[in-house]
Amino acid sequence: MRIGILGGTGPAGSALAARLASVGYTCIIGSRSKYRSMEVRDQLIAKWPELADRLECADNPGAASGDLVIIATPWDSAATTAQEYQELLAGKVVVSMANALVRVGHEFQPLVPPRGSVAAHVQAAVPRCRVVAAFHHLPATELGHLGSPIDSDVLICSDDPEATIVVAAIVSKIPGCRPLDAGELSNATAIEAFTAVLLQLNVRYKTRVAPKLTGIRSDPRDAKKDAAKTAAAPAAGGTPS
Numbered sequence: 001m002r003i004g005i006l007g008g009t010g011p012a013g014s015a016l017a018a019r020l021a022s023v024g025y026t027c028i029i030g031s032r033s034k035y036r037s038m039e040v041r042d043q044l045i046a047k048w049p050e051l052a053d054r055l056e057c058a059d060n061p062g063a064a065s066g067d068l069v070i071i072a073t074p075w076d077s078a079a080t081t082a083q084e085y086q087e088l089l090a091g092k093v094v095v096s097m098a099n100a101l102v103r104v105g106h107e108f109q110p111l112v113p114p115r116g117s118v119a120a121h122v123q124a125a126v127p128r129c130r131v132v133a134a135f136h137h138l139p140a141t142e143l144g145h146l147g148s149p150i151d152s153d154v155l156i157c158s159d160d161p162e163a164t165i166v167v168a169a170i171v172s173k174i175p176g177c178r179p180l181d182a183g184e185l186s187n188a189t190a191i192e193a194f195t196a197v198l199l200q201l202n203v204r205y206k207t208r209v210a211p212k213l214t215g216i217r218s219d220p221r222d223a224k225k226d227a228a229k230t231a232a233a234p235a236a237g238g239t240p241s
């Protein structure tokens, strides 16, 4: 699979490109300027020469021609960027990782974009795409530490369950990351806003946190089967309920 990254020259997009390339995907680093993309690719290759075959540089239309496309622009340009390339993106899984936030002094505050989240705004802008919200809480720094696993859950939501499965499969290749199906795209509002809390914790505790939820032991499909088995099992001394 070739993964295109729109705005792939920033800290988040370039680190994600390197990380995904390190686990076997071919990544196209997109940019409004092909030259900036070349520069960023060169920087990544200088650090990790072994990734040369799996990192490509392109302008944003070149990145939008990937099989799956991640939007890694600032939040306020994610929907317009997607719309600009809607013909190239039609029918594809498009991942929105943007968080609408503002820093006010030492506080991070979530903003509510049109339709409640950046991801929902992107979906409305490109209705022919299968938009998935993911990667919001993975810090670029940790993404770029290719030698180390990232100990984090990755909350994924979409109105297209098949698209969630595709993105979960990608996330599960990143060492230490556990993909979690967090339901429909409406939940992107909470996922994106929660990033403000995580950034606030980073400031308070002088660290970089990542979310890890307790109590989930299995794949949601196995969980359904387990629940059905429990329901079918005869209660002690009684009949199945």
Ligand SMILES: NC(=O)c1ccc[n+]([C@@H]2O[C@H](COP(=O)([O-])OP(=O)(O)OC[C@H]3O[C@@H](n4cnc5c(N)ncnc54)[C@H](OP(=O)(O)O)[C@@H]3O)[C@@H](O)[C@H]2O)c1
Residues within 6 Å of the ligand: 006, 007, 008, 009, 010, 011, 012, 013, 030, 031, 032, 033, 036, 037, 071, 072, 073, 074, 075, 077, 081, 097, 098, 099, 100, 135, 136, 137, 138, 139, 140, 141
């Ligand atoms: N940084 C993190 O740790 C992190 C973690 C998780 C999620 N995120 C999210 O990931 C996204 C990218 O984060 P970042 O820190 O890498 O952002 P960034 O550096 O501000 O921007 C990323 C790239 O977007 C492009 N861009 C900038 N303004 C644009 C515009 N008006 N229209 C189209 N493209 C534009 C630029 O690429 P060109 O100039 O080359 O086109 C830039 O290099 C953000 O939405 C952020 O909320 C970030």
